Amino acid sequence: MKDSSFIRGAVPMTKEEIRSVSLAKLQLRSAQNFLDVGTGTGSIAIEAAYTYPQLEVTTLDSNPDALELLKQNQAKFELSNVKGILAKAPVVLDQQFDAIFIGGSGGNLTDILEWSFRLLTDKGRLVLNFILLENALAAIQWLEEQEYFFQAVQLQVGQYTKLGKGHYYKPQNPVIIIETGKGE
Template structure:
């Protein structure tokens, strides 16, 4: 899905190229339940729900404005397999998930990582996105200290843009994507 298809408002959004890589790493084709923490505009949740109509998607965000934008995007893309929760993770939740995406932590990194591994089914995938190095390093330290194997990449996309008489590639913020699994 193209970024300009989404209703944005003043809410963070995972951009198209980063969203594509993150969704690929989540491997949702056989998943039944997916959790999106810090959903923002809901671009990850919306695209996942659209690509995989059998998927039960749950989103959590502590910002009511974000959930309002998500609902607008949900209506625009006509996806009904998303339920949203207003709250700050970690929260009480009954479900176990095949995959979890973390787009924002709200300063609760350690708690969210511990809680996410509790919420994942064995073999479940956890994918985290960061623009701040300190947050990525905190997640990497936690994963290493808790003996979880992981892969971390940095992705930066630039878009071809006209500037005066010439052209250039206008860069987006680089994003660190961390991928891990819940082992037995």
């Protein structure tokens, strides 16, 4: 989905190219339950729910503005398989998930990682996005200590843009994507 398809506000949004790679790494084709932590605009949750109508999508965000944008985008795309929860992870949830996406940790990264692995099904997938190197390194260190298999990539995207009489690629923030899960 194009970024321009989404209703935007003052909350963060996972951009199109990063979203595409993150969703691919989540492997949602046969998933039934998906959790989006730190949903922001809801772009990950909305695209997942739209692409996989069988998928039940749960989102968490501690910002009421984020959940309002999620609701607006859910209505725009006429999706009934998305539910938003106003909360800061980790919270008690009474189900397990085939895939979890973490777009923000709010400073509780270790607690969120432990909580996420408890919520994952036996072959569940976990994908995390970071713009801060320190947070990505903290996640990598925790995964190594727990002896979980993972892969980490950094993506740098630039948009072709006119500048005076010439053109250049206007850079977006580089994003580190970590892919892990159970059963690896």
